[in-house]
Amino acid sequence: MLAVLRGRKTFELGSLDKVLDFLSGEQMTKTGGRLARGILVPVAAILVFLMMWTAGAQQVQTSLGELPGPAKVWEQSVALYDEHRAERTKEADFYARMQERIDKAVAAGQPEERIERLRTRPYTGKATFVDQVFTSLLTVMTGFVIASLIAIPMGVVIGMSQTLYQAFNPIIQLFKPVSPLAWLPLVTMVVSAVYVSDEPWFEKSFVNSAITVTLCCLWPTIINTAVGVSGVSRDLINVSRVLKLNWFTKTMKIILPSAIPMMFTGLRLSLSIGWMVLIAAEMLAQNPGLGKFVWDEFQNGSSNSLARIMVAVIAIGFIGFLLDRGMLMLQRTFNWDKSAVMR
Numbered sequence: 001m002l003a004v005l006r007g008r009k010t011f012e013l014g015s016l017d018k019v020l021d022f023l024s025g026e027q028m029t030k031t032g033g034r035l036a037r038g039i040l041v042p043v044a045a046i047l048v049f050l051m052m053w054t055a056g057a058q059q060v061q062t063s064l065g066e067l068p069g070p071a072k073v074w075e076q077s078v079a080l081y082d083e084h085r086a087e088r089t090k091e092a093d094f095y096a097r098m099q100e101r102i103d104k105a106v107a108a109g110q111p112e113e114r115i116e117r118l119r120t121r122p123y124t125g126k127a128t129f130v131d132q133v134f135t136s137l138l139t140v141m142t143g144f145v146i147a148s149l150i151a152i153p154m155g156v157v158i159g160m161s162q163t164l165y166q167a168f169n170p171i172i173q174l175f176k177p178v179s180p181l182a183w184l185p186l187v188t189m190v191v192s193a194v195y196v197s198d199e200p201w202f203e204k205s206f207v208n209s210a211i212t213v214t215l216c217c218l219w220p221t222i223i224n225t226a227v228g229v230s231g232v233s234r235d236l237i238n239v240s241r242v243l244k245l246n247w248f249t250k251t252m253k254i255i256l257p258s259a260i261p262m263m264f265t266g267l268r269l270s271l272s273i274g275w276m277v278l279i280a281a282e283m284l285a286q287n288p289g290l291g292k293f294v295w296d297e298f299q300n301g302s303s304n305s306l307a308r309i310m311v312a313v314i315a316i317g318f319i320g321f322l323l324d325r326g327m328l329m330l331q332r333t334f335n336w337d338k339s340a341v342m343r
Helices: 002-024 026-057 070-107 112-119 129-160 162-175 180-194 204-230 234-242 247-285 290-300 305-334
Strands: none
Touching: 026 070, 070 112, 070 129, 070 305, 129 162, 129 204, 129 247, 129 290, 129 305, 162 204, 180 204, 180 247, 204 247, 234 247, 247 290, 247 305, 290 305
């Protein structure tokens, strides 16, 4: 019993010593420094930016009035969300009325064709800002996924063959700097000629924007995947030869795990480029996304247009940041090297 009491007393004293060392020692200083760098410094920088924005906006006069400051932009953000909620309420009321008409038609024994027309009648209200955000996300992810499915296999094959690398490198370097504004007219004409259907699955404007994003997302992923594959350690390649691994097993077990860091670097670059490209593509293709929202507000020229454009600009930047963070988290999940940092 005495030994147990002594052990408990020793444990309590040891724990107290650790707490006191933490509060008065270097560990407390290091923790405080990390907290300051991780939270306080970014918050202070944002506050300084907002103050500079407020002061600078008051000095700029445009044809539509004073450049909007943070307060005006926040006001329009709330207004856009209220418009979205009002539009969703109208949509719910529309479908409730349609259901009443369908029930009456069924009770009256009307023809099945009329009832089916009522069931399939869509709501034709205008797209809200929130709807346009999701349209842009769907478009960019469609283009990005298609580009990745093409670019990753191409990069692996090119990286594993010096001959193919030399053959494709001039083509890649030729098309890599081409602007999306140059691709879009060509894409539009090709889609108009090829994508012909009485009941298309997707709108042509969506297809034009997605293909343009795909063309601009290809090159960073191809280049970085090829570089990552070509840089695999020769010792690992020699081991695969000793073990007499076939091409598929060597690629899946040795090549891809070693090339994943460079591959994800290419994917992150491609997604960032695709998100930037999309806004310009939507402006010209009139795909109902954020790009069209910005263009419509610019053409509208109302007193709130500048503030609404600023809301879209901030939303574009914030979504781009989230997409990049998501790709980095995905990289840390699949990468054998868990030391990848959130930069």
